[in-house]
Amino acid sequence: MFNFFEILGEDIDAVMERDPAVRSRAEVVFAYPGFHAVIFYRLARAAWRRNFLFIGRFLSHVGRFLTGIEIHPGASIGRRFFIDHGMGVVVGETTEIGDNVTIYQGVTLGGTTLEKGKRHPTLKDGAIIGAGAKVLGPIVIGESARVGSNAVVLKDVPDRASVVGIPAKTVVGSAKTSPSAFDAYGTQPGEANDPVMRMVDGLLDKVQSLSMRVEELEQELTIQRSLISLDQGLVASSDEEEDDDKRVSPDVRD
Numbered sequence: 001m002f003n004f005f006e007i008l009g010e011d012i013d014a015v016m017e018r019d020p021a022v023r024s025r026a027e028v029v030f031a032y033p034g035f036h037a038v039i040f041y042r043l044a045r046a047a048w049r050r051n052f053l054f055i056g057r058f059l060s061h062v063g064r065f066l067t068g069i070e071i072h073p074g075a076s077i078g079r080r081f082f083i084d085h086g087m088g089v090v091v092g093e094t095t096e097i098g099d100n101v102t103i104y105q106g107v108t109l110g111g112t113t114l115e116k117g118k119r120h121p122t123l124k125d126g127a128i129i130g131a132g133a134k135v136l137g138p139i140v141i142g143e144s145a146r147v148g149s150n151a152v153v154l155k156d157v158p159d160r161a162s163v164v165g166i167p168a169k170t171v172v173g174s175a176k177t178s179p180s181a182f183d184a185y186g187t188q189p190g191e192a193n194d195p196v197m198r199m200v201d202g203l204l205d206k207v208q209s210l211s212m213r214v215e216e217l218e219q220e221l222t223i224q225r226s227l228i229s230l231d232q233g234l235v236a237s238s239d240e241e242e243d244d245d246k247r248v249s250p251d252v253r254d
Helices: 001-020 025-031 034-051 053-067 193-254
Strands: 082-084 100-106 108-110 134-136 160-163 169-172
Touching: 001 025, 001 034, 001 082, 034 108, 034 160
Parallel strands: 082 100, 108 134
Antiparallel strands: 160 169
16 A cells, blocks of 8 residues: 555655746645546556456546546556546556656547557657647557547557557657656757658758759850850851862962
8 A cells, every 4th residue: 555655655756856837735636537547557457467357447447437537447557657638548557657758638549449458659768649649559659659639540550659640650759858857748949740742852952952053054054055056166167168278279370
């Protein structure tokens, strides 16, 4: 029981660290539905692990009714777990969540198969899942990875990478995302996070570069044509002079 309250204390600490709107620990305890959902989950999980499956499911249902957050008691969740705002969050039965993970409202950690085995995602330590994101299937979200709001993730996400879009695509590599940094909603400020727009911008830059090169080649071709015309004019003048010399030379001999 002491360990249970110790873990809840760490969950409160996580809220204090990651939500700039919080004013006190009492506010977290009494006014944060995400924290309430975590309490119900940890109670339901304790019953589930002791094979009191119905009690676990019932506690989970009560928590969903009161908070709007559904966490299956079969899910495995680590320490310092933070659900911000929380309404509409769904965490499936075989989900595995590491330590220091943050998820926002409307997130679905769902399965894509009817099989009984592992069918939900695994979120490693420090992962952040933005509002409305859907992480589907037995995929792995890497350590300190970021999933942008409303992204649909269907494939593994590398450690310290950021993904956005439908389907989600990597926009920030491991060299740019610090494990210690906290990016609210899984989005780094000031980043152009739409990979499609980045691709379009890259294509526009390439087109502009090619257009400039075409203009340079056209100018070079014009100069070459002028030189060729000049050479042809000189050759023609030289031929005319030779013809004149041939016509003049017999008279000179006479």
